[in-house]
Amino acid sequence: EMQVLESxxxxxxxxxxxxxxxxxxxxxxxxxxxxWVRQTPGKGLExxxxxxxGADTTHYADSVRGRFIIxxxxxxxxxxxxxxxxxxxxxxxxxxxxxxxxxxxxxxxGTLVNVTS
Amino acid sequence: DIxxxxxxxxLSASVGDTVTIACRASQDxxxxxxxxxxxxxxxxxLLIYAxxxxxxxxxxxxxxxxxxxxxxxxxxxxxxxxxxxxxxxxLTNYPRATFGQGTRLEIK
Numbered sequence: 001e002m003q004v005l006e007s008x009x010x011x012x013x014x015x016x017x018x019x020x021x022x023x024x025x026x027x028x029x030x031x032x033x034x035x036w037v038r039q040t041p042g043k044g045l046e047x048x049x050x051x052x053x054g055a056d057t058t059h060y061a062d063s064v065r066g067r068f069i070i071x072x073x074x075x076x077x078x079x080x081x082x083x084x085x086x087x088x089x090x091x092x093x094x095x096x097x098x099x100x101x102x103x104x105x106x107x108x109x110g111t112l113v114n115v116t117s
Numbered sequence: 118d119i120x121x122x123x124x125x126x127x128l129s130a131s132v133g134d135t136v137t138i139a140c141r142a143s144q145d146x147x148x149x150x151x152x153x154x155x156x157x158x159x160x161x162x163l164l165i166y167a168x169x170x171x172x173x174x175x176x177x178x179x180x181x182x183x184x185x186x187x188x189x190x191x192x193x194x195x196x197x198x199x200x201x202x203x204x205x206x207x208l209t210n211y212p213r214a215t216f217g218q219g220t221r222l223e224i225k
Contacts, residue, residue, distance in 0.1 A: 033211070033212065035212060035214070037214075044204075044216060044218050044219060045161070045204060045206075045216040045219075046216075047212065047213060047214045047215070050211075050212035052212075059212040059213075061213075095160055095161075099208075099211070099212075100163075100166070101166065101167070102149040102151070102166065102167065102208045102209070102211075103151040103163055103166040103167075103206070103208060104151070104153075104161070104163065104206070104208075104214070105163050105166075105172065107160035107161055107162070108160060109159070109160055110160055
């Protein structure tokens with residue numbers, strides 16, 4: 001069964017950094033587009049970043065471009081999201097998502113990032 | 118960016134009822150629309166893709182219709198476990214997916 005599992009969230013001060021990880025099982029990570037989506041009570045579900053299958057082409061929402069970095073370690077079957085220069089409005093549950101055919105067909109359980117002073 | 122507007126924002130229904138949730142896109146998304154179910158404390162779960170296709174394992178009481186800018190999700194023979202928030206999503210301009218604001222369904 002295809003599954004993804006996030007880790008790495010936590011409490012961090014504004015301006016700080018965190019590295020989220022997403023372990024994939026049941027499928028080959030490089031064979032699929034992968035994405036990060038975040039969710040807050042106020043703004044709902046928001047696409048954050050994506051990495052293309054078979055290549056290292058990366059994409060970012062305007063709100064995180066220049067601060068977040070998505071990467072993939074195929075040998076470890078792990079997707080990462082490096083969060084830098086964190087702001088209070090980055091506080092959210094971050095989901096790792098496997099991208100299917102014009103849909104998101106596998107979601108992790110999410111990891112909470114709480115940016116607060 | 119393409120905006121998705123769902124209606125209603127919340128609704129309440131009884132076991133056995135049929136409910137319909139609407140999703141309107143600000144631009145033509147063809148049939149590239151998906152629906153997700155999210156229960157409290159859980160991740161969203163893919164219910165419908167390509168406007169009307171059911172992934173394996175999704176009960177047939179869930180159905181989707183629409184094309185272009187107008188879409189609906191219908192749940193028939195409501196069950197207690199259908200209590201959740203439902204979201205529509207478009208992914209026509211990968212990677213920039215957008216979601217509707219959600220519709221909360223309460224089972225009385």
